[in-house]
Amino acid sequence: NYFKNPTIGYDYEKSVVAYALALADKDVLATRAVASMNWNFLNIEKLQIKALQVEIASYALLACLKLEREADAIKAYNWLIKQRKPNGGFFSSHDTVLGLQAISAMSEYLGVKNPSINIQFTGRSGSKSEKIDNFASSKSIQLPSTDRQFNILATGRGLAYINLFAV
Secondary structure, three states, X not given: OHHHOOOOOOHHHHHHHHHHHHHOOOHHHHHHHHHOOOOHHHHOOHHHOOHHHHHHHHHHHHHHHHHOOHHHHHHHHHXXXXXXXXXXXXXXXXXXXXXXXXXXXXXXXXXXXXXXXXXXXXXXXXXXXXXXXXXXXXOOOOOOOOOOOXXXXXXXXXXXXXXXXXX
């Protein structure tokens, strides 16, 4: 029924339908739903992003991973990463849970088992190391405010997103 009415079709419902169909192993229909998405949420200005766009990207990412549509998954993943707030979440509780689930699924899709990354920041005032053992976690790392340049060295296994800003 979903595909019989071509006027139905905002990215939100397409992403939810695609994910539901992918979970039901209806890959041909799920692929049609993903392929029909406009991906308009990718083009919304940062100040206008709301929880709804995070949900769309999350469902789209989860569907694309299940369908092994890696190029589309990377688009949604990169967009989601850029929307995270400094504390690691998004806009609301629901989109934060869904967004972190989708981001974590990317690590699983890439086959990263037991992620553990050590990140070392070195500046004029010295160095500081942090260990990240959970891909979806978020850590605040206070670096010396007198330093404006840092070398960053990451070792280990996994994916890490680092958000640095000057205070």
